[in-house]
Amino acid sequence: STHFFTKLLLGRNAGEKDTEIHRELRSCFDPATWSHYQRVVIPVNVTFDKKAAEGTHWSMIVVDLEALTIRLYDSMNLTPALWLSVMEAFVQHEWDARGWSRELWKKNYVGNEQIPMQQDSCSCGIFVCAMADSLGAGRDLNSFFQDDIDEIRCAMDKLLRRMYFVKD
Template identity: 25%
Template sequence: QLQNQRLQEQEHSVHDSVELHLRVPLEKEIPVTITQETEKKGHKLIESEDEFPEITEEMEKEIKNVFRNGNQDEVLSEAFRLTITRKDIQTLNHLNWLNDEIINFYMNMLMERSKEKGLPSVHAFNTFFFTKLKTAGYQAVKRWTKKVDVFSVDILLVPIHLGVHWCLAVVDFRKKNITYYDSMGGINNEACRILLQYLKQESIDKKRKEFDTNGWQLFSKKSQEIPQQMNGSDCGMFACKYADCITKDRPINFTQQHMPYFRKRMVWEILHRKL
């Protein structure tokens, strides 16, 4: 039922996106292309030690211990001005849905990792950003980047929550594109348009100059181009792992079968505040 509900919502989303495109043009005509990006062929699913490091017995014990009964309000990890309680960690157990706290913490760990040499620089918006931007407009979020220059990084990560489904949008300033990733195959060009419009408004507000959209492209990944979830529970994990691969400039080479491993791994990473 949940899966059907999500698919129905996505069908409405696609319809709404088309309707929006027909009746509400952007403030100015901008030279962007909406298209479907085709992945380069030849990427093989290789399970290397680097991509899927071993979870040792000691790590297993630590992970199991966290899932045992205890005070649900006990703080198990603190960083990035965020706190993770036992109740939050429980969302990583079995087939539970990830909550905002877990996703925000993970996105912050991706930002922290991006400071390492050789990796693209990253800024991640929190899980409430896109919903606020879409429903209340730019004025409602313009202060969220008071201390951040979004144009100074290589990649912007934007978690998107569609009621009962997590997706991810990625702005890549190096490639001049905005790409939407949905583990249930949804197409959401509207989200990409909203984010491009955000960049235009942010540039005028913070830089006092027009954002050059020439050459920018908007993509929604097709279901056959990226790994898809095979249940109604792992959308949050897929969104996080898409972001993980993208911020390492690596091909997205996992599948549904890796999710139990990733859930355990993420527990350990959050407890130790490091990827």
């Protein structure tokens, strides 16, 4: 959930020890997450107001557990690259807590040549969902564009309505 990354950032900004932050945030993940999955997708809500905890722009961090890579996907290139290091510290702590060998994580800010870029100021959440869906389905991230967003938004609306409002 977005709560995870917001809490991770706020804890670090408040000067809490990493171990305190990690202990609390560990509950956000199923214990099998780090050993049974190929990727972990973390939604990120960016704030541009230094006084606010959450903001108005969505991006995502993907931890690729097989490639030992942490990637930041942002359809407007607004999320600070420093946040890759914040996520790396958390993942490394999880590795250490399990007694796994200390690995060197690669970090990659996925730029505008590699992902579709939004042309408006209100579709970032749809872009994040569509990128996560593309990654999960093994599709090229450039399989959709700004012109497709209204159709994707409608498809998401239908999917969510079916999931939550259809009575058996």
